[in-house]
Amino acid sequence: MDDRTLTDHLRRFGLSEKEVDTYLTLLEHGEAKASTVADAAGVSKRYVYSVSESLADRGLVEVRDHAVPTTIRANPPEEVVDRLRSDVEAIRPGLEERFSRTESETEQFEVVKSRATVIKRARSLIDDAESEIVLSVPEARLPELQDPLADAVGRGVFVLLVVSDVDTPRELDGPAISDGEMDAGGLRGTASVVRTWSEAMPTLLTVDSSAGIVAPPELIRGGVSDRQAIVFAQEQLAPVIVGSFLGNYWPVATERHATEPTELPASYENFRKAVFQATLHLRSGTSLVATVAGRWTDDESDAEFSGRVAGVKQGTVEPTNNEFPVQHSFEVETDEGTVSVGGQGAFIEDVEADLVRFDVE
Structure with a gap:
């Protein structure tokens, strides 16, 4: 198999071109210092360390940082193939489930007429988030989303949250951010940054800049309403919603909480x-x-x-x-x-x- 074909196959498993170059260089050397791999692959030594961590997470290499200097060893190909085969088989049920579901969901937009369904869709989207969540939600509805939001924060998702329709907001170190039942302590694990606003605003949700929800305040507040929400799955629309959120609503809301910086590197x-x-x-x-x-x-x-x-x-x-x-x-x-x-x-x-x-x- 020539290098181009091998590279194409490896990229199908999610490796970038530079990751493939680094991995193939390691295969040729068996085990080598980062500087040796960097020179051979034509990348910086810092980049080799970064890529090697990613390759190690995938089971392709082993970073031997207990040695001086640190070396990186390519795992035996049979172990790598077994690992990749196992990973592919592990995702089969999820792929089949999603394929079955998308066969009946040909529309990229869903019209939703009830608050309960909006919350259900929002919880599902938040559960699937991998990278980023942008959300505005009335204070009265926040308790219904706090658990999935906290789970998302726990798995490293970046969450920007505006809690709207807040009555008499107080400082974060006070007993509550409002006269409602939600206490301030709960905010700390709910989002990366939390802002509050006393006014009603649409419920906006985007997840990983690819899907989301837009719902009018009247629908989310409950009661009788002829207003409707839109659930969408369209990568072209999500960035527009994020832009509106950051441009129109985020600046007017008051910051209540921001997380601490994470450990480095x-x-x-x-x-x-x-x-x-x-x-x-x-x-x-x-x-x-x-x-x-x-x-x-x-x-x-x-x-x-x-x-x-x-x-x-x-x-x-x-x-x-x-x-x-x-x-x-x-x-x-x-x-x-x-x-x-x-x-x-x-x-x-x-x-x-x-x-x-x-x-x-």
């Missing part, structure tokens, strides 16, 4: 979460080093570099400093100069990032 595929964490660490006095993998926005060629994080532009946590609502970016000082980094769809920044890794300088 840490890697992020969700770029808003990466910028959020960078902001928290910089404000706590941490000197950050970022390793970025993505592409240059001017010519779409591969970009891989490391350097000190010089600053951020963000609108997630107060005080905000972005120049427009959806701007979330950071700057990295490299040997070649300062590079601005944005997320998916970046065009004003120098680099569109796919993967970001932060470490302490």
Whole structure:
């Protein structure tokens, strides 16, 4: 089998082109130092460490960090094949279940006429979230979603939450954020950042920028209403909803809670979460080093570099400093100069990032 065919097969298992190059280099060496793999694969040593952790999670390699210097060993191909075969068989029931369901759900939009169904759909979407949840919900309905939200936060999902229709909001360290039954302590595990607003607003939910719900306040409040909600599964629409959320509702709500910065080193595929964490660490006095993998926005060629994080532009946590609502970016000082980094769809920044890794300088 030639290299191109082997690369194509490995990429079908979710490996990026650089991950494949690194893995094939390790196969040829058996076991090697990160610097050796970096030179052979044409990537940075920091990137080799980052990719090796991902490959180790998949069972393809073993990182021997107990040795000095650290080495990376390719696992025997028969073990890898058995692992991949086992993974494929494990997802068969889920694939068959979802395929059966999608056969009857040809529509990308579902009209919902009851509050109970909206909450049911919202819980299901939140349960399936892998990367990011953006949600606005009335305080009266929040208890129905707190458990799945807490579970999402627990598995590392980035959650931005606006609790609307709040009466007499109080400070977070008070007995409650409102005169209702929800106490402030429950907010800390419910979302990455929580804001409250006294006004009624639509219930907006997007999950992983691919699916979500839009529901009018009258429907969610309960009672008799002829208003309807829309449940959608369309990647083109979800970013528009997120833009509306961040541009129209998030700025007018009052911040009540933000999580603590996570331990470093840490890697992020969700770029808003990466910028959020960078902001928290910089404000706590941490000197950050970022390793970025993505592409240059001017010519779409591969970009891989490391350097000190010089600053951020963000609108997630107060005080905000972005120049427009959806701007979330950071700057990295490299040997070649300062590079601005944005997320998916970046065009004003120098680099569109796919993967970001932060470490302490």
